[in-house]
Amino acid sequence: MWRQLLGVIIVFLIIYPINAIDTLNTSNWWDDRWSYREEIEIPIDTSKEEAKFQPIDIHIVFDNSCWAVNETYNSIRVICEATNGFHELESQVYDLNHIDDHHIDSCGLVFLIPDFATGKERYYVYYDDNEKPANNYIDHVSVEESYYRYEPISGYPFESKYFKVTQHGYIVYGVAYQGEFLGFSTAHQITKFKGNTVDVSSPKNAETWASFDFFYYYRDDVSKFSSTIQTLLSKEILIDGNLMVRFKIRSTTARKDVETAAIYTYYYCPTIDKKIFVHVKHKALEELHIGMETDVGNICGLQAGSMRSPSIEDLNFGRMYPYFHVYAEDGSIKEYTLDLNPEYTPNGIPVLTVKDDVDLGKHAWASFD
Incomplete structure (x- = not known):
């Protein structure tokens, strides 16, 4: 079986820590039943159309004790503050680091950028040291x-x-x-x-x-x-x-x-x-x-x-796709035309080989299209 080295478009998620910001003196608060919040720095430009529904996967270290029994029963909520008010976003926690049976000091956190994002909104994680009801999010x-x-x-x-x-x-x-x-x-x-x-x-x-x-x-x-x-x-x-x-x-x-x-x-x-x-x-x-x-x-x-x-x-x-594209080292996109009705050959038909010396660029990708 002939196989050719090809790149695959892979979008890498950048893991950023959350910077704790003292917001307890802020007049705007999502829900008084939650005692603490920390602002989340988003590592992408949410004003762009392609940012909508982009997953955010971060590790958070809490400044205060956070009530969490498991991935379902916990006090962690992700809140987006937009121009029209607060919006609770579906979220997921994982890798809980327990300091006792009912509290954690860190965890992984996942949520999606909402479709109403404009780049002007702010994102917070709210939590508490006391018990809160299960979030009851849909298991997608x-x-x-x-x-x-x-x-x-x-x-x-x-x-x-x-x-x-x-x-x-x-x-x-x-x-x-x-x-x-x-x-x-x-x-x-x-x-x-x-x-x-x-x-x-x-x-x-x-x-x-x-x-x-x-x-x-x-x-x-x-x-x-x-x-x-x-x-x-x-x-x-x-x-x-x-x-x-x-x-x-x-x-x-x-x-x-x-x-x-x-x-x-x-x-x-x-x-x-x-x-x-x-x-x-x-x-x-x-x-x-x-x-x-x-x-x-x-x-x-x-x-x-x-x-x-x-x-x-x-x-x-x-x-069969008519084209093969590569993002090259010089920043150009190189295009190669493919035969949609090729003759059978045991070893395959070379389109691009190591002798062509085409290196991938900094933001490497390749595609059939």
Whole structure:
């Protein structure tokens, strides 16, 4: 299988601490039942249209004791003060650091920039050292382990053990930790599903794919490759909250020469363009020797392609895109035209190789479109 090193657009969340501001003397107060508040510094420009519904994920250290039994029963509320008054925003807390059974001094906090943001609003976290009622926020997202198998041709299964990410009951993403796709293992393979998918029954449910394994050829032969899709080491759901889910997959190669640890995070998104955030660490366990001069190792990949079958309807899936774009080191966007009806070649059709010496820019991204 030909694979080409491609970047993936990844929006990184910047983790900022909260600066405590003494606001107790301020005349405006959301609710007198809450004793404390601290202002949240937002690390993005909320006056921009693209800031709407952007997830904010921060670590907060409280100046005062904060009542919190768990992620649901706590006194923490995120309040947005706009020109038309105060608005309570749905929020999620995680990684609670307890100082006793009912109080914490720090935690992680997630919320979304509201659609009415103008850049002039202010954001606060309100809390108290006494008990408060549960927040009763809607549980928008969830993650669970799932299994899928489809074998239209004997000996060539589509099989996957994966983390299934859902939003309001619809499957948004699947991230495989074990499985097989046309003879290849599938750890760290992400599938983005078509809208309104409630059950995975065939490959036609998929919209696009990406991978975050490390991959290289150790001989000048396409069948002689080493990839961290090959052997699962561990898997774990880290957080399953109302606005955010997070899980981790660790894997290694069959040769045990490279290890990949990736943390996948999905935030509730009420818009059509739904993103998954990935933090990946590839670690070489020994010195690697590349077998192909055109290959220097792939750190991630974006798959775009189509399959057509005149006899099996479910094998008619995928999409070919006419262009491949790269944000280059010189700040330009380089465009490459793709053949939408290519001839079959065992090794694939090179569009951009290491010999072209195209480096990604500071704000690196690449896309099929």
